[in-house]
Amino acid sequence: MAGKLFGIGVGPGDPELLTVKAINAIKQLDVIIAPKTEKKDGSVALNIASQYIKPETEIVYQVFPMTVGFAEDDTAWQSNKQEILELLQAGKNVGFLTLGDPMFYSTYIYVFRLLQHEAVEIETIPGIPxxxxxxxxxxxxxxxxxxxxxxxxxxxxxxxxxxxxxxxxxxxxxxxxxxxxxxxxxxxxxxxxxxxxxxxxxxxxxxxxxxxxxxxxxxxxxxxxxxxxxx
Structure with missing residues (x-):
């Protein structure tokens, strides 16, 4: 049985501003996708959510080029999509963490568009912008x-x-x-x-x-x- 993808808004920065629904979702994840840029180490979104993450949860860092869309060169995006699909097909619940709200100027929007027509279940959980x-x-x-x-x-x-x-x-x-x-x-x-x-x-x-x-x-x-x- 395939796993489920969660797009989770972790809010602006204060860990106490995550919603109860976001925290409950994080606690049931097998894998967390932590987006990062090519220029920086670590993930702000991951740091915000860290206190709610189970010790056994796998953390996967993915680099997303900071470009407007990905029409010209979507190599990195397609590679990230394939990695997420493989995790889901292995039966793992996967969470994609994003600052603020997932549907507001977010990298998650592009990930969602890449995966929305695949045979996977997706749940998007709002966050405080x-x-x-x-x-x-x-x-x-x-x-x-x-x-x-x-x-x-x-x-x-x-x-x-x-x-x-x-x-x-x-x-x-x-x-x-x-x-x-x-x-x-x-x-x-x-x-x-x-x-x-x-x-x-x-x-x-x-x-x-x-x-x-x-x-x-x-x-x-x-x-x-x-x-x-x-x-």
Whole structure:
């Protein structure tokens, strides 16, 4: 009998923010897939979930190239897919851990698409996205009343970021680490800088909260950095 694949959101960083359902799923896994990039050792998602993992659970690290999709070269993705399939066909329950929520800007989405048409059972377990945790940690309302929330990946071309900021009531800016200076300038131009709060590694031991984002110009931000703002 084939095993089951679980896509598990482990939340933003604090192990206590995993859902009960996520913890229960982790405890029944035979194998955990821990995604990592080519440049870094270890897995943040695995570290967050570590206290809930059984000692006998096998940990399999898989490298996923940080590219937009995988149309040009899917060699690594296909290799990872095959490894997961073999584990499932061996009757093992396999969990794929992901930061935040599995269906929100996640590597898991691509893994799910590769496997969804195979003869395997898949269950996706939601997690708390970082921006929700940041709102609570800083007592910052994310959106209320009849306002509209825009979620903006700040690594898009600047003209698209600028266009999104011009029309938003409230905004969450993800992936601000690559072009933070330009993002801070755009927020100032649109009158969105003074109300902004920036959080890096929210929920982790080295969490940083910044309420004056203008002072962050010229500084390198952590990959796990997000800005909340509103008009």
């Amino acid at each position: 970082a921006f929700c945790a940041i709102g609570s940690a800083t007592n910052t309302p994310i959106v209320e009343g009849d306002s509209i929330l825009s979620i903006i990946p700040a690594n898009m071309p600047e003209d698209r970021v600028r266009s999104a900021l011009k029309t938003c009531d409230n905004a969450v800016l993800m992936k601000v680490y690559k072009n933070s200076d330009a993002v801070i300038d755009m927020l100032a131009e649109e009158g969105l800088a003074k109300q902004a709060v920036l959080a890096s590694r929210c929920g982790l031991d080295d969490e940083v909260i910044i309420r004056d984002i203008s002072g962050e110009k010229g500084r390198k931000l952590n990959y796990l950095s997000t800005i909340l703002t509103r008009r």
